[in-house]
Amino acid sequence: xxxxxxxxxxxxxxxxxxxxxxxxxxxxxxxxxxxxxxxxxxxxxxxxxxxxxxxxxxxxxxxxxxxxxxxxxxxxxxxxxxxxxxxxxxxxxxxxxxxxxxxxxxxxxxxxxxxxxxxxxxxxxxxxxxxxxxxxxxxxxxxxxxxxxxxxxxxxxxxxxxxxxxxxxxxxxxxxxxxxxxxxxxxxxxxxxxxxxxxxxxxxxxxxxxxxxxxxxxxxxxxxxxxxxxxxxxxxxxxxxxxxxxxxxxxxxxxxxxxxxxxxxxxxxxxxxxxxxxxxxxxxxxxxxxxxxxxxxxxxxxxxxxxxxxxxxxxxxxxxxxxxxxxxxxxxxxxxxxxxxxxxxxxxxxxxxxxxxxxxxxxxxxxxxxxxxxxxxxxxxxxxxxxxxxxxxxxxxxxxxxxxxxxxxxxxxxxxxxxxxxxxxxxxxxxxxxxxxxxxxxxxxxxxxxxxxxxxxxxxxxxxxxxxxxxxxxxxxxxxxxxxxxxxxxxxxxxxxxxxxxxxxxxxxxxxxxxxxxxxxxxxxxxxxxxxxxxxxxxxxxxxxxxxxxxxxxxxxxxxxxxxxxxxxxxxxxxxxxxxxxxxxxxxxxxxxxxxxxxxxxxxxxxxxxxxxxxxxxxxxxxxxxxxxxxxxxxxxxxxxxxxxxxxxxxxxxxxxxxx
Numbered sequence: 001x002x003x004x005x006x007x008x009x010x011x012x013x014x015x016x017x018x019x020x021x022x023x024x025x026x027x028x029x030x031x032x033x034x035x036x037x038x039x040x041x042x043x044x045x046x047x048x049x050x051x052x053x054x055x056x057x058x059x060x061x062x063x064x065x066x067x068x069x070x071x072x073x074x075x076x077x078x079x080x081x082x083x084x085x086x087x088x089x090x091x092x093x094x095x096x097x098x099x100x101x102x103x104x105x106x107x108x109x110x111x112x113x114x115x116x117x118x119x120x121x122x123x124x125x126x127x128x129x130x131x132x133x134x135x136x137x138x139x140x141x142x143x144x145x146x147x148x149x150x151x152x153x154x155x156x157x158x159x160x161x162x163x164x165x166x167x168x169x170x171x172x173x174x175x176x177x178x179x180x181x182x183x184x185x186x187x188x189x190x191x192x193x194x195x196x197x198x199x200x201x202x203x204x205x206x207x208x209x210x211x212x213x214x215x216x217x218x219x220x221x222x223x224x225x226x227x228x229x230x231x232x233x234x235x236x237x238x239x240x241x242x243x244x245x246x247x248x249x250x251x252x253x254x255x256x257x258x259x260x261x262x263x264x265x266x267x268x269x270x271x272x273x274x275x276x277x278x279x280x281x282x283x284x285x286x287x288x289x290x291x292x293x294x295x296x297x298x299x300x301x302x303x304x305x306x307x308x309x310x311x312x313x314x315x316x317x318x319x320x321x322x323x324x325x326x327x328x329x330x331x332x333x334x335x336x337x338x339x340x341x342x343x344x345x346x347x348x349x350x351x352x353x354x355x356x357x358x359x360x361x362x363x364x365x366x367x368x369x370x371x372x373x374x375x376x377x378x379x380x381x382x383x384x385x386x387x388x389x390x391x392x393x394x395x396x397x398x399x400x401x402x403x404x405x406x407x408x409x410x411x412x413x414x415x416x417x418x419x420x421x422x423x424x425x426x427x428x429x430x431x432x433x434x435x436x437x438x439x440x441x442x443x444x445x446x447x448x449x450x451x452x453x454x455x456x457x458x459x460x461x462x463x464x465x466x467x468x469x470x471x472x473x474x475x476x477x478x479x480x481x482x483x484x485x486x487x488x489x490x491x492x493x494x495x496x497x498x499x500x501x502x503x504x505x506x507x508x509x510x511x512x513x514x515x516x517x518x519x520x521x522x523x524x525x526x527x528x529x530x531x532x533x534x535x536x537x538x539x540x541x542x543x544x545x546x547x548x549x550x551x552x553x554x555x556x557x558x559x560x561x562x563x564x565x566x567x568x569x570x571x572x573x574x575x576x577x578x579x580x581x582x583x584x585x586x587x588x589x590x591x592x593x594x595x596x597x598x599x600x601x602x603x604x605x606x607x608x609x610x611x612x613x614x615x616x617x618x619x620x621x622x623x624x625x626x627x628x629x630x631x632x633x634x635x636x637x638x639x640x641x642x643x644x645x646x647x648x649x650x651x652x653x654x655x656x657x658x659x660x
Contacts, residue, residue: 030118030119032119034104035104035105035107035115036089036102036103036104036105037102037103037105037115037118038100038101038102039100039101039103039126039157040098040099040100040126041099041100041101041126041127041128041154041157042057042059042064042098042099042128042130042154043057043059043096043097043098043099044056044057044058044059044097049144053144053145053146053147054141054144054145054146054147055147055149056138056146056147056148056149057149057152058148058149058150058151058152059093059097059098059099060097063149063150063151063152064093064099064152064153064154065133065151065152065153066091066092066093066099066154067153068153068154068155069088069091069101069154069155069157070088070090070091072087072088073087073088073154073155073156073157074086074087074088074156074157075087075088075103075104075105075156075157075158075159076156076157076158076159077110077114077158077159077160078158078159078160079127079129079156079158079160081156083110084106085105085106085108085110085111085114085115085159086103086104086105086106086111086114086115087103087104088101088102088103088157089101089102089103089104090102091154099128099154101157103157105118114159118159123159123160125159125160126157126158126159126160127157127158127159127160128154128156128157128158129154129155129156129157129158130152130153130154130155131152131153131155132149132151132152133151133152133153134149134150134151134152135147135148135149135150135151136148136150139572140535140538142538142541142588143538143539143541143542143545207219207220207221207222207232208220208222210222210228212228212231216234217234218231218232218233218234219231219232219233220232256277256282256283257277259283260273260276260277260281260283260286261273261277263283263286263290264286269286269290272286272289272290273286276289313358313369313370313371313617314351314354314355314358314369314370314371315354315371316351316369316371316372320347320351320371321371321372323347324347324348324351324372325345325348325483326368326483326486326487326621327475327476327477327482327483327486328344328345328347328348329345329348329349329352329366329368329621330470330475330486330621330623330634330636331344331345331475331476332344332345332348332349332366333365333366333621333622333623334472334475334623334625334634348366349366351367351369351372352366352367352368352369354369355367355368355369355370355617355618358617358618359616359617359618361620363620364620364622364639365620365621365622365623365637366620366621366622367618367619367620367621368618368619368620368621369617369618370617370618373617373618373619411495411496411498411499411502411595412499412557412593412594412595412597413498413499413502413503413608413611413613413644414495414498414499414502414613415593416553416555416557416593416608416611417502417553417608417609417611417612417613417644418608418609418610418611418612418613419612419613419614419615420459420612420613420614420615423459423461423614423615423616423617457645457647458645459612459614459643459645460643461614461616461641461642461643462510462511462512462641462642462643463510463639463640463641463642464494464497464498464501464639464640464641464642465497465637465638465639466490466493466494466496466497466637466638466640467493467624467635467636467637467638468486468489468490468492468493468635468636469627469628469633469634469635469636470485470486470489470633470634470636471631471632471633471634472632472633472634474486475634486636490636490638493638494638494640496597498613498640498642499595499597500514500597501514501642501644502514502515502611502613502644503515503516503557503597503598503604504516504517504597505517505644512642512643512644513644513645513646514644515604515611515644515646515652515654516602516604516654518646518649518652519649520649520650521646521649521650521652521653521654522540522543522544522547522606522650522652522653522654523543523653523654523655523656523659524536524539524540524543524653524654524655524659525655525656525657525659526601526655526656526657526659527657528657529601529657530565530600530601530657531561531562531565531566531569531601532603532655533569534569534570534571534572534580534588536655537556537580537587537588537603537605537655538588540603540605540606540653540655541588541590541605541653543653544605544606544607544650544651544652544653547650547651548650549606549607549610549648549650549651550607551607551609552607552608552609552610552651553591553607553608553609554590554591554605554606554607554608555590555591555592555593555605555606555608556587556590556591556592556593556603556604556605557592557593557594557595557598557603557604557605558592558594558598558602558603558604559594559595559596559597559598559599559600559602560594560596561600562594562598562600562603563581563592563594565580566579566580566581566587566592567579567580567581590605601656601657601658602654602655602656603654603655603656604652604653604654604655605652605653605655606651606652606653607648607651607652608651608652609651610646610647610648610651610652611644611645611646611647611651611652612644612645612646612647613642613644614642614643614644614645615640615641615642616640616641616642618641619638619639619640620638620639620640621636621637621638621639622636622637622638622639623635623636623637624636624637
């Protein structure tokens with residue numbers, strides 16, 4: 001940062017006025033006879049995130065100017081300059097770099113009441129008001145600039161009410177310049193027990209200092225819900241910039257409400273939309289909630305999210321599933337001219353015909369119905385056959401979607417993405433395609449009405465093929481273990497094919513579109529070929545956050561070489577820096593998945609919850625007797641209908657040295 005930029009930042013801080021920090025009364029430091037309290041009001045360890053970055057208050061010699069505090073500075077209640085409760089007797093900075101003071105309280109009724117509450121441990125929080133005169137950029141932490149305040153002046157100490165959350169409590173919510181004006185109490189910090197009589201509660205209202213709809217700072221009677229009932233006096237008129245900011249905020253809020261209401265009406269979720277409006281949530285959050293609700297209802301009812309609500313089940317009973325044999329179907333496909341084998345597999349052939357009719361597609365070989373794919377026996381390792389022992393008949397209850405769950409356990413893309421299984425037909429997902437706009441208008445002009453446009457993104461089945469090779473002797477077996485071996489191999493082959501397509505699918509030649517090939521996703525160019533540095537990984541996070549897409553199932557994906565690099569590379573060059581790879585298999589606190597499907601030097605990061613992975617019911621199986629004819633083996637080929645869709649391109653960032 002240049003000296004000019006630093007000077008500009010300092011000027012902005014000065015224009016915004018007072019800053020405040022929260023601290024705690026030193027336990028056991030109350031002298032009842034002298035009416036004094038020893039307290040800590042600042043430290044270097046208490047870093048606070050401001051609008052300009054992270055602020056660390058310096059406590060070295062010459063960094064903090066205590067002259068104003070040592071000159072009989074006031075002790076206030078809630079930073080109200082009109083409500084002095086005591087005086088600062090002495091102040092110092094100790095060797096542990098903590099600012100401490102001894103303060104004495106007034107014998108006035110309000111001073112005595114506050115002192116007694118401190119002595120009783122009711123009021124325990126302290127906030128210091130200060131101004132900044134000098135600062136220095138020291139580092140970047142998680143993509144945020146960290147400044148050491150090298151010259152600052154505390155000028156008053158306030159006792160404040162206990163915040164519900166210390167991390168965002170009193171003294172840390174004061175980021176709006178116009179609400180930090182010295183002498184004006186922050187309304188969110190005011191505790192009613194210590195208010196003067198002029199500000200006491202009435203039957204249904206209380207007096208507070210608030211902003212009105214035009215941005216003016218006013219003293220007003222406020223209802224319990226925070227709305228203004230009556231303006232008593234204007235404390236400070238809003239400037240043009242404040243009025244403009246207030247108008248933009250109001251228009252943005254109206255646009256948010258319109259978007260939520262329209263989406264609630266379009267998707268029969270008016271009640272849910274109303275809740276999201278009250279809770280201040282966005283239209284994007286409502287869209288995700290609607291999708292999750294529909295998918296949950298589908299899962300509970302056993303019905304897929306499909307056109308017409310068709311089911312992917314063909315109606316097989318538990319006994320039917322137990323009698324189904326994958327290897328009987330394989331033998332029938334491998335020996336089409338053998339009447340005996342065809343008769344033995346008549347049941348499997350009949351199930352395939354029913355599934356083909358249900359799914360509206362012609363089988364390449366034999367379709368394994370979703371009823372079988374959802375059985376516990378199939379997903380525990382093998383398909384039940386008619387020759388099972390009694391022990392193998394245990395726990396064969398249908399478990400809808402468990403084949404997909406088994407695939408998910410083997411694929412990173414399905415672990416991270418939003419999986420929809422058991423589909424029949426094409427699927428449409430709601431998506432907000434545009435946002436409302438704000439306009440500058442003249443006096444008396446009407447604002448142009450706009451509303452967000454809603455569209456749909458479609459999922460259309462693309463067919464992926466995978467295969468496994470078995471010997472003819474294995475194909476002739478009828479044991480559950482033999483079937484288990486075949487099922488495991490097929491699942492492994494299928495999961496690898498789906499995983500690769502999720503990242504690198506071209507979107508052409510009957511392939512789904514993979515993440516890397518989406519137009520408009522974020523990208524970070526790694527400076528050196530090989531592996532990224534920690535700042536480059538943080539830049540990937542920053543690109544997502546800059547698009548307001550940093551929510552949901554955020555995480556990194558790389559290959560095993562990437563993991564090896566992160567386990568040995570330091571975050572920073574300074575001595576004692578930690579490695580990029582963290583305990584719990586995380587990077588910078590984010591979940592990290594490893595798959596050798598990714599090329600060296602390729603890293604993905606983002607909100608994978610916005611990636612939908614769709615799989616349609618039924619697994620089409622056929623046999624290739626020619627590829628391994630010399631060895632007498634068989635190649636079992638399976639076909640699965642799958643598609644991917646990324647609801648927001650802003651949610652994903654791709655990193656590589658070959659981006660540009």
